[in-house]
Amino acid sequence: MSLSDRIEKLFMSVQKPVRYMGGEFNAVMKDPAKVDVRYAFLFPDTYEVGMSHLGMKILYHSINARDDAWCERVFSPWVDMADLMRQNDIPLFSLESRTPIKKFDLLGITLQYEMSFTNILEALDLAGIPLRREDRTEGPFVICGGPCAFNPEPLAPFVDLVALGDGEEETQQTIDLYKKWKAAGLPREAYLKMAAEIPGIYVPSLYDVSYNADGTIESMTPKPGSGAPEVVRKAMVKNLDDAAYPEKLIVPYGEIVHNRIMLEIFRGCTRGCRFCQAGMIYRPVRERNIDRLMEMADKLVSSTGYDEISLMSLSSGDYSCLPELAHRMVEKFAARRVRIALPSQRIDNVLTDTLKETQKVKKTALTLAPEAGTQRLRDVINKGVTEDDLIRSVTDAFDQGWSAVKLYFMLGLPTETDEDVLGIADLAEKVRRCYFSIPKERRAPGLRITVSASVFVPKNDTPFQWAAQLDYENVVRRQQLLKQALNRIKGVDFKYHAPDVSYIEAVFARGDRRLGEAMERAWRMGCRFDGWSDQFRYDLWLKAFEETGVDPDFYATRQRPADEVFPWDHLDCGVTKAYLRSEWEKAMRAECTRDCRKGCTGCGMKRYEGACV
Amino acid sequence: MRALIRFGKQPRLRFISHLDLQRFFQRAVNRTGLPIAYTQGFNPHPVMSFGSALALGWTSEYEIIDIKLSAPMGRKRTEDAVRAALPEDLPVLEVRMVDDKHPAPMALVQMSDYRVRLEGDTSGAVIAQIPAFMAKADVPAVKKTKSGEKEINARPLVIAMEPLPDGFSARLMLTERESIKPDLLVALLAEMAGVATPECRIHRTMLLGTDAEGQPKPLMEL
Numbered sequence A: 001m002s003l004s005d006r007i008e009k010l011f012m013s014v015q016k017p018v019r020y021m022g023g024e025f026n027a028v029m030k031d032p033a034k035v036d037v038r039y040a041f042l043f044p045d046t047y048e049v050g051m052s053h054l055g056m057k058i059l060y061h062s063i064n065a066r067d068d069a070w071c072e073r074v075f076s077p078w079v080d081m082a083d084l085m086r087q088n089d090i091p092l093f094s095l096e097s098r099t100p101i102k103k104f105d106l107l108g109i110t111l112q113y114e115m116s117f118t119n120i121l122e123a124l125d126l127a128g129i130p131l132r133r134e135d136r137t138e139g140p141f142v143i144c145g146g147p148c149a150f151n152p153e154p155l156a157p158f159v160d161l162v163a164l165g166d167g168e169e170e171t172q173q174t175i176d177l178y179k180k181w182k183a184a185g186l187p188r189e190a191y192l193k194m195a196a197e198i199p200g201i202y203v204p205s206l207y208d209v210s211y212n213a214d215g216t217i218e219s220m221t222p223k224p225g226s227g228a229p230e231v232v233r234k235a236m237v238k239n240l241d242d243a244a245y246p247e248k249l250i251v252p253y254g255e256i257v258h259n260r261i262m263l264e265i266f267r268g269c270t271r272g273c274r275f276c277q278a279g280m281i282y283r284p285v286r287e288r289n290i291d292r293l294m295e296m297a298d299k300l301v302s303s304t305g306y307d308e309i310s311l312m313s314l315s316s317g318d319y320s321c322l323p324e325l326a327h328r329m330v331e332k333f334a335a336r337r338v339r340i341a342l343p344s345q346r347i348d349n350v351l352t353d354t355l356k357e358t359q360k361v362k363k364t365a366l367t368l369a370p371e372a373g374t375q376r377l378r379d380v381i382n383k384g385v386t387e388d389d390l391i392r393s394v395t396d397a398f399d400q401g402w403s404a405v406k407l408y409f410m411l412g413l414p415t416e417t418d419e420d421v422l423g424i425a426d427l428a429e430k431v432r433r434c435y436f437s438i439p440k441e442r443r444a445p446g447l448r449i450t451v452s453a454s455v456f457v458p459k460n461d462t463p464f465q466w467a468a469q470l471d472y473e474n475v476v477r478r479q480q481l482l483k484q485a486l487n488r489i490k491g492v493d494f495k496y497h498a499p500d501v502s503y504i505e506a507v508f509a510r511g512d513r514r515l516g517e518a519m520e521r522a523w524r525m526g527c528r529f530d531g532w533s534d535q536f537r538y539d540l541w542l543k544a545f546e547e548t549g550v551d552p553d554f555y556a557t558r559q560r561p562a563d564e565v566f567p568w569d570h571l572d573c574g575v576t577k578a579y580l581r582s583e584w585e586k587a588m589r590a591e592c593t594r595d596c597r598k599g600c601t602g603c604g605m606k607r608y609e610g611a612c613v
Numbered sequence B: 001m002r003a004l005i006r007f008g009k010q011p012r013l014r015f016i017s018h019l020d021l022q023r024f025f026q027r028a029v030n031r032t033g034l035p036i037a038y039t040q041g042f043n044p045h046p047v048m049s050f051g052s053a054l055a056l057g058w059t060s061e062y063e064i065i066d067i068k069l070s071a072p073m074g075r076k077r078t079e080d081a082v083r084a085a086l087p088e089d090l091p092v093l094e095v096r097m098v099d100d101k102h103p104a105p106m107a108l109v110q111m112s113d114y115r116v117r118l119e120g121d122t123s124g125a126v127i128a129q130i131p132a133f134m135a136k137a138d139v140p141a142v143k144k145t146k147s148g149e150k151e152i153n154a155r156p157l158v159i160a161m162e163p164l165p166d167g168f169s170a171r172l173m174l175t176e177r178e179s180i181k182p183d184l185l186v187a188l189l190a191e192m193a194g195v196a197t198p199e200c201r202i203h204r205t206m207l208l209g210t211d212a213e214g215q216p217k218p219l220m221e222l
Helices: A003-009 A054-063 A079-087 A114-127 A168-186 A188-195 A290-304 A322-334 A354-360 A375-380 A386-397 A420-439 A472-487 A500-509 A516-525 A538-547 A552-556 A577-588 B017-030 B074-087 B123-128 B130-135 B182-193
Strands: A037-045 A069-075 A106-110 A143-146 A162-163 A207-211 A217-222 A261-264 A308-312 A337-342 A364-370 A402-412 A448-455 A492-496 B002-009 B047-051 B059-068 B093-096 B109-120 B142-146 B146-151 B158-164 B167-173 B199-210 B216-218
Touching: A037 A054, A037 A168, A054 A069, A054 A168, A079 A114, A106 A114, A106 A168, A106 A402, A114 A500, A114 A516, A143 A168, A143 B142, A162 A168, A168 A364, A168 A402, A207 B123, A290 A308, A290 A322, A308 A492, A308 B130, A322 A337, A364 A386, A375 A420, A386 A420, A402 A420, A402 A472, A420 A448, A420 B216, A448 A472, A448 A500, A472 A492, A500 A516, A500 A552, A500 B002, A516 A538, A552 B142, A577 B074, B002 B074, B017 B074, B017 B146, B074 B093, B109 B182, B123 B158, B123 B182, B130 B158, B142 B182, B167 B182, B167 B199, B182 B199
Parallel strands: A037 A069, A037 A106, A106 A143, A143 A162, A261 A308, A308 A337, A364 A402, A402 A448, A448 A492, B059 B199
Antiparallel strands: A207 A217, B002 B059, B002 B093, B047 B059, B109 B167, B109 B199, B142 B146, B158 B167, B199 B216
């Protein structure tokens, strides 16, 4: 029986067989005999999550634009499927051709979230690929990219290459190099050494790490004679208008998380919020021009049949010609019944005109992220938003028929006090009053205020990379404090989670190579899909740390001294450590830094040719 | 004007549920570029309907979707546009343009033809029971419905059944009140033979209604 038939035998026994089926409209099929390089792209989460991810779509279609390579998709099989695959001896396979992953030349993995790391080990194991890179003598080279690639050290024992920064060009270069390497018939290590010369490619095996007596890192240096650079600079696409962007998107059969056209209007963010890793690592800001966006949208609507377009970016309200873009989009697509959705609107930038435009096609809950409850703490995190901004946005929205508001906050930010936490409830109460300030006949009925408070996780490559995560007991105490305060306000729904996941996330966000063993142990004990609350096993994680001699507090709740060497110091994300340190010091003084659209703040990005011009 | 489109469902896509397929077609018709008629109301969607739902795991060469157009359109242009909007595993097999008064395909369906392929050691014994089954007047069976289990006489629901080397072909009733699925038929034959029910692959070859004389006729020709 063929592998394909054996796979299908399992479909009647699993939830959502559509996850493993392939054959969607616009999925790319090629003749394997006619390509030189087979590239498997793994998104280490479910199909529904992975298929909603823009980066994967961009790379999938840009690799497949080449005649000499075929990129196929792989997602983490849900636990029911993974168990059945093991019982039936079915290896991890690609969706398009159902080829075992082990037979591919390159395996690209996107690191979107620390809590998907065990899924990578699970995938390698299901594929029959040895977990540790030194044990591999054949099979695909394992390449990781995505935001977490800026601190890939916990994964260092398992990956061959790490791709830093924008993937559009460096991915192509790893493929070109693979062809060259294969044609030359060189040994496996030669590919790694040559790859270290590609801009943005970091090869963990070419570096030595030494530690101080207190467990901190003394240095990370290239192995003598390896030729690897002391500091690896990220890859950067200079002009997004010229960068690859798919004209077709795969249209799934089942429902996925974001089932719509995603149009990336710009990359990067100039705000400089001090907790935000994306705001640092995706610099500089590069906008696409309106004509190019209109052309992209037109092609995508025709090729997919979707009836909704999301304008994607880190802060869409900052797009320099947003009113014009929104207006042209709404005007052009209204007749084709296509809705335009603006995600994560910034409270200081929701333009009344824009609201009107989007409202014409769709009315959803107004989502605002003040992040902190008091002005002092918002200044600490450099969230350049005042209470007045918030009140104005909310009042405008209520006046124009909105009745649902979602407010996002973080608990445990550096310098946070109980007063800051209670400030969140205070803000919710003020939002409620805004609604009742609108005459009854003008406002939409049914006020709903949702307050969500996540637990702050200090991340590498941010000004808060020196910060301690708030300890477990205090997180729980402050959650309860806020809960009681919000209970006194009518019509407010409070959402929060146990701090367990955020704690493990904090360990890995700033982890080093020594965590690889703990991760492997946790996976062997059964940890996978750690980002899914029904799968997450805090007890197993703590056990894994204990058994491998790791103190998780060392990574999560320890404040770092100014001169500490970090596990990611040899990886250049564009923003310098000196700048991040100065931002940290300003944070401690509750001093703001301006949006760099209003003048350069000297983050270090200008060291890159073609940036910030 | 409406377009009746007959399409196939190839093995690869046999695990798409009917609900997912309906959602899929909402986007597929948008891709055709044809003048599609939309429902009125707050959340308009294309006016379309299906012939008969296909169970999960079955394949077919006789699925029908009925799409309403807001302007006249030629048959060939419609066919080309729909073909370009569907993946190769949902091949367009036949297109017919009808006027708005034509009855909905769903209302015309009375029976369906299937080809059933049996797998496993007990297949031969099951196939051998076909003449005995057809010779009976009553075959009591328990049919699972949404509201529970129902006792039925399966025999009159089977209009015809012919053995094949690896299974059988059958014409079965398919109306709201009277219907039987091929997998139930396989289970009944296995029970008669006193053997375990073999695994089966079910493929729909045709949907039929009846003409003015009451004779069976393919749905696309009615």
